[in-house]
Amino acid sequence: MLFKKSYQSKKKGSRARLGEINTAYGTIKTPSFVAVGTKGTVKSLLPSLLKEIGTQVVFVNTYHLVTHPGVEVIEKAGGIHHYANLSLPLMSDSGGFQVFSLARNKKQNDSLKLKINQERENLKEKLAVIKISDDGVKFRSVFDGTVLEFTPEKSIEYQKKIGADIMMAFDECISYGVSYQYAKEATERTHRWLQRCIDQNQKLKIKNQDEDPRLKTHQCLYGVIQGGVFEDLRKRSAKFVVSQKIDGVAIGGLSVGESKREMRDQVAWVSPFLPDDRPVHLLGVGEFDDILDLVKYGIDTFDCVEPTRKARMGVLFELKVKSKKFKLEWKEVDILKGMYRNDLSKVDENCICFVCQNFTKSYLHHLFKNRELLAYTLATYHNLFVMERFFDWIRKMILEDLI
């Protein structure tokens, strides 16, 4: 069984729970953070460091891997676990989020062409979309000009080749600010696509089993709840998705421009409909305050670029815990500030991570000021370590019925 709930919080109104997601590459104790490894690498970290940190699961992006190096070579290597030497549970997304960002940006191409000086990479990507239909999106790879296509069937096929333990159904990520009517149509489209993904997954599973009974059968599929900022659409979507034959549920289309209040409402609305026996993932959300607030709605896993992206900008987390009261406090240290040049204290006095045990603020400041590559490794290590310890506390708090 993929998911096993081990404890249900007794706090009034709370759906928070402890559990385990069991995959062929190990068990994820939930609630858990999902570190982002977009292109098949958690930026700047050797896989062995993820083990040291205690990272339980890593997220990879199908769109990026399809674009480069292509899914064929990943499949030939035995899947992304082997290709990237990531021997831990992996999740892949459907490509939908990136593909629809491209599609949206295509409409703005004319104005974009004027902004020729903006980040060239971005522009090239935006101009690379060829055709958007109800069926999916066609676009030209910026790497070699190959025409690539994302449809529900293609997305599953790509994800099967990538071989992550948890796959996402292809969905339309609804922009913030669209009309009710558009959100309704997009949500219904996502539902139709979910059914096509389930069919395709079943078809490929049978095909793989015919070839080799061990092959790729470990992969499970999550359906994605959409509905935009509209309560009835969100609820309807939750009911529909949860009713399908899927292994888990994800909530998508969050953090696309709405306020934190709105984002949290969207999770609260669907909470009563979330499954008790299957895992629930929140796509693209996972700042400290989000996690602390959203776990109570029954969320098991959170992927978020924040700890790793901020690390590369020199923003280091500090976590303070008053353990008797379970009071969690967090702060950010901007290590590039001049005041740290001569500061020989640890980044986080309470942190027992390898970085805090061996390096000072002054050394990290020195590395960042000189854009030394080691800076990014040390900062990423530390921030992900803090996230894991934060989740240790979250799980303890659930066990104490405090969440």
Place this chain on the structure above:
Amino acid sequence: MLFKKSYQSKKKGSRARLGEINTAYGTIKTPSFVAVGTKGTVKSLLPSLLKEIGTQVVFVNTYHLVTHPGVEVIEKAGGIHHYANLSLPLMSDSGGFQVFSLARNKKQNDSLKLKINQERENLKEKLAVIKISDDGVKFRSVFDGTVLEFTPEKSIEYQKKIGADIMMAFDECISYGVSYQYAKEATERTHRWLQRCIDQNQKLKIKNQDEDPRLKTHQCLYGVIQGGVFEDLRKRSAKFVVSQKIDGVAIGGLSVGESKREMRDQVAWVSPFLPDDRPVHLLGVGEFDDILDLVKYGIDTFDCVEPTRKARMGVLFELKVKSKKFKLEWKEVDILKGMYRNDLSKVDENCICFVCQNFTKSYLHHLFKNRELLAYTLATYHNLFVMERFFDWIRKMILEDLI
């Protein structure tokens, strides 16, 4: 005793030898490669990886560390070993090489100003020189505008604060193409400076011992042979430097524009005068063919940026050894080439390093194409590993009297 010779090659005319350099931070089996860690980090590598690779000694640059973070904070941290968590033998240079590159470039400032589009960092550095005298060089730090000074006394003071196990005397690195007269004057200046460095080192040693008998006394000092491309100046310099009360000898002013043939001649000229009982370092030289050719002149250690710099450009070493005949062959793999995108073979089929055991050419190509930070770590690891294995073979060949 700093240096202990353990074997002298019996090959006719060879001065090649096996030995050990004993430092407070460990023993260096010679001949040895010295990995370059300019700013107190071997770019992209955690210190623990250096242990895995078998790196024996790391080179840090005084000029860069004086500029940022400053030697005071390094001293406050207990020296560079502690500051950078580098728990292995370290060498520092005198700053002379960089300081005189600045000085030379100052003369070209007017033409430089026209090339405003060239690498900005470089330009800023070049414009920062204030005054050059027989005593040393004054310049303005590009980091915070502080006026910094390099003189023989200052260089030793800086290096004492940095705290590397092996220090270099302050020398003038003679440009390629200068007149005999200029080279003669510069060489004599280097000799006068050597005596001032020895005095300053003695003075500070006594001072430190008064404060704390354990403090910084482990540091030893090498004198630097100069003389440019002129045989008599080189020989005279060798004789003078070796006659001084110093712990080791370095040969400087190589690879500054002359041909490989000329560079090797310069080493050959001084070879008969090199000490038998003290270690000999070759500054800034260490490509495969150089090492194989120059070990026979009695060189014990070589520092060179090539393996690490090439790694960051995606150029990976391949080493092939026909072990019965001790025939060493090397090749370079330009991993950015499109042909590697689908190549699931190892970077070097004969290599047992962590990178070759766990990753393929395709994955490395993918990381480099996407400028993923992990690319630089893996490539640097591999190239330094190959260099260590290359030196294993060099030492075996000496023991077999083949060099």
